[in-house]
Amino acid sequence: MENTVSLTTSLHTADARRLPVLFVSHGSPMFALEAGATGPVLTQWGKELRAQFPQLRGMVIMSPHWMAQGVQVMSNPQPATWHDFGGFPRALYQLQYPASGFPALAHEVLDLLQQAGIAATADAQRPMDHGAWVPLMHVLPEADVPVVQVALPAHADARGVYALGRALQRLREQDVLIVASGSMTHNLREFFGGAQETADYVVQFSRWVEKQVQAGEIDTLFDWQLRAPHALRAHPSDEHFLPLYFALGAGGENAKAHYLSREVMYGTLAMDAFALQN
Numbered sequence: 237m238e239n240t241v242s243l244t245t246s247l248h249t250a251d252a253r254r255l256p257v258l259f260v261s262h263g264s265p266m267f268a269l270e271a272g273a274t275g276p277v278l279t280q281w282g283k284e285l286r287a288q289f290p291q292l293r294g295m296v297i298m299s300p301h302w303m304a305q306g307v308q309v310m311s312n313p314q315p316a317t318w319h320d321f322g323g324f325p326r327a328l329y330q331l332q333y334p335a336s337g338f339p340a341l342a343h344e345v346l347d348l349l350q351q352a353g354i355a356a357t358a359d360a361q362r363p364m365d366h367g368a369w370v371p372l373m374h375v376l377p378e379a380d381v382p383v384v385q386v387a388l389p390a391h392a393d394a395r396g397v398y399a400l401g402r403a404l405q406r407l408r409e410q411d412v413l414i415v416a417s418g419s420m421t422h423n424l425r426e427f428f429g430g431a432q433e434t435a436d437y438v439v440q441f442s443r444w445v446e447k448q449v450q451a452g453e454i455d456t457l458f459d460w461q462l463r464a465p466h467a468l469r470a471h472p473s474d475e476h477f478l479p480l481y482f483a484l485g486a487g488g489e490n491a492k493a494h495y496l497s498r499e500v501m502y503g504t505l506a507m508d509a510f511a512l513q514n
Contacts, residue, residue: 255289255408256511257401257491259483260371261419262299263505265321268331268370274497274507278374281496281511285413286376294341294382295413296404298397298482299367300475304387307349307356307400310364311342315383318363333369338382341412345384345404352403359387367417381413386482394458394481401485414486418479420445420506421470434500437466442498442506445480449493449510454484470506487512 260278267275286292301320302308317332342358349356368385386404389396404414421438444464448457460477461467471477484491491512499507 253409254514255292255411255413256285256513257408257414257416257483257486258375258509258511259416259418259480260375260509261505261507262367262371262417263419263501263507265324265328265366265370267501267507268366268373269325269328270501271374272499272501272507274499274501274509275374277496278371278509279377282375282377289411289413291411292381292413293411294338294384295376295415296341296345296384296386296407297368297372297415297417298386298388298400298479299365299417300388300419300479301365301367302362302385302387303390303475304359305390307354307389308359308362308387309342309345309349309356310337310362310383310385310387311339311358311360312337312362313339315385316363317369318365320365331373333364333373333379335364335369335372335376335379335381335383338384341382342384344407344410345386348406349400349403352399354400354403371417372415375415388475388478392478394460394478397478397481398454398458398485401482402488403485405486405488408486414483416479416483416486419476420508421504422476423469423472423504425472426504432503434503437469438500438504438506440465441467441470442500442508446493446495446498446508446510449484452490457481457484483512488514490514
């Protein structure tokens with residue numbers, strides 16, 4: 237199947253001052269070493285982003301590997317690269333993503349959330365988990381853009397996560413890239429089962445989501461567990477799917493999705509990545 241699309245129009249925005257929003261599937265931690273087709277596409281997209289937005293001053297990213305009670309925002313000025321996984325090759329644990337934190341931006345995030353009526357607190361000790369640094373190694377490999385993570389609230393639903401993204405939309409006009417890192421499909425039992433051939437349900441679920449995203453059918457996406465084909469097989473638990481709504485909320489109304497990758501790795505992990513622009 238076709239995995240990637242041309243990037244020639246992926247950064248043409250209606251408002252050249254407004255940064256796009258990126259949704260990326262981070263897959264397995266091995267994505268840091270086994271880039272597949274998706275890694276190079278993300279790297280090229282990141283190069284184009286830096287060329288169009290040389291004033292980029294920071295990024296805000298949500299990863300499902302930081303789930304917290306309530307909304308928390310990383311204000312650590314120098315977050316460590318946290319290898320929060322086990323059983324992988326030694327080379328993976330030697331990788332570092334030495335991007336700095338950005339306490340001032342963290343407090344901008346907190347202020348915007350407060351203005352939207354969302355209670356949030358700062359965490360000055362939080363390291364950077366692999367849901368953040370693994371995809372960022374491809375998107376911005378120089379690690380020269382400061383990073384602020386926003387936790388995925390442990391009891392949030394799709395609408396709640398969408399509201400978080402929506403509250404931060406304004407940052408896109410203030411030289412900040414918003415990134416949602418999740419996984420388009422995430423069935424770990426099947427992943428560790430060693431499947432090699434791409435499972436039909438992975439493609440059916442992923443393309444259903446793409447159809448709704450492209451059509452702007454947010455209400456349909458809110459009901460994904462009832463309406464998407466093979467929803468519970470694609471996501472036995474929802475934490476890796478919920479960052480999608482952070483991206484959609486930050487994208488706002490009338491955002492157009494430009495798909496960067498539709499690759500499937502290890503038979504079960506859909507590596508869909510797309511940029512939202514308006």
